[in-house]
Structures are given as C-alpha cells and as structure tokens.
Amino acid sequence: MTVKVLVADDHSAIRSGLIMILNNAEGIQVVGEAADGAAAVRQARALRPDVTLMDVRMPGTDGIAATRELVAEGLTEVLVLTTFDLDEYVHAALRAGAAGFLLKSVAAPRLIEAVKLVAAGEGVLAPQVTRRLITAFAASTRDPAPAPHGLDDLTEREREVLGCLGAGLSNAQIGSRLHIGETTVKTHVSRVLTKLDLRSRVQAAILAQETGLAEET
Known part of the structure; x- marks a missing residue:
C-alpha cells in the first residue's frame, strides 16, 4: 500500500x-x-x-x-x-x-x-522530546493521577493495551507481549481512544503514564 x-x-x-x-x-x-x-x-x-x-x-x-x-x-x-x-x-x-x-x-x-x-x-x-516527556512523567506520576472518565469502561484487555502504549510499545510489540495479532491490537487501540475520548495513541500513552497504568505492564 x-x-x-x-x-x-x-x-x-x-x-x-x-x-x-x-x-x-x-x-x-x-x-x-x-x-x-x-x-x-x-x-x-x-x-x-x-x-x-x-x-x-x-x-x-x-x-x-x-x-x-x-x-x-x-x-x-x-x-x-x-x-x-x-x-x-x-x-x-x-x-x-x-x-x-x-x-x-x-x-x-x-x-x-x-x-x-x-x-x-x-x-x-x-528522542530529545521523549527524554523530556519521560522526565516530566517521572515528576508528575509520583502520585498517580485520578482515573479519568471512561477508564472504568475499559475491558481488562484494553487496560493492558493502554499500559503497553504507556510503555512506548509498537503494535507489533504489544501483539507479541499479549499474544494477539496486530489487527486485533489496532482494534483495541481504537476502542481505547474512543472510550477515553482521546485523539491519538500518544495522548493515550501520556494518560497511561499519568495514571500509573504503564508501570503495571
């Protein structure tokens, strides 16, 4: 394509x-x-x-x-x-x-x-941006942020996918870690963004860091 x-x-x-x-x-x-x-x-x-x-x-x-x-x-x-x-x-x-x-x-x-x-x-x-964002997250997530609206609506698998996004994993890496196909990963990512009213997977990764979900993966 x-x-x-x-x-x-x-x-x-x-x-x-x-x-x-x-x-x-x-x-x-x-x-x-x-x-x-x-x-x-x-x-x-x-x-x-x-x-x-x-x-x-x-x-x-x-x-x-x-x-x-x-x-x-x-x-x-x-x-x-x-x-x-x-x-x-x-x-x-x-x-x-x-x-x-x-x-x-x-x-x-x-x-x-x-x-x-x-x-x-x-x-x-x-890379320069990533390092600064990680530093900012480390400072802001000593006490995890309150769960945002919609987080409780996620399935267990969707929470796992969100945590993987927060860890900076690609779709292929998420699929390997969770033992699912990339197409399934994309479906889960899309559902996570919709349920949390987010515009991009980068925003989802930030949210996962802020709420401590990334540390659970």
Missing part, C-alpha cells in the same frame, strides 16, 4: 526538499503541499492523505490549530515536523492530537520510517 502524504510548510525550499525525499522513498507518494495551516486543512479535505507532515509556525492558521482541526474531523494522521525544540510546541501538538513530533534535523531515513509508522497507526517522537 502506498502512503499518501501532504506536506505543509511555509518555506517553499523546505517543502521541495521534503517532497523530494518522500517521493524518492518506496511506498510513499506526496499528493499535495500547503504553505499554511488553512491551506493544509483544505488540501486534506480534498485529497484525504494518510499522513500530513505539519510545520508549527506558519502565517495565518498555524500548525497546531490546523492539527487540531484535521484530527477532530478525522481527515488524516498528523506528524509535526518543526525547527523548534520547545516544550510548549511539543505539548500543544500532542494535545491537538498529533501522532508524532520530529525536528527538521531528522535524517531522511528516520523521516521516511516515521511517516510509515504514523500511517500504520503508531506514534513517533524525537
């Missing part, structure tokens, strides 16, 4: 470079590009890409607002790609429902891998 990608960045040279990298990758096709968030939303509605590669700082509608709109409408998975390694952008992107967050310094092979992972329903975070 070919992964269809929309590239959103206000710098034409950067867009061109990203498009060249992705179009030269096996199994990926860039179907559109946008110079701002509003254009990205319009393009996504028309083209229905599997993944939108989204810059943060853009004129008019920025990448965070566009991500929130795209995810709310269920149009595409969003992988944020930015120059700015700032906590406020990371947290805002994840709260908006982004499936991943990478820096523009990422090597081409890693970018290609990340696009394919996000298209497959995985979450991707830059």
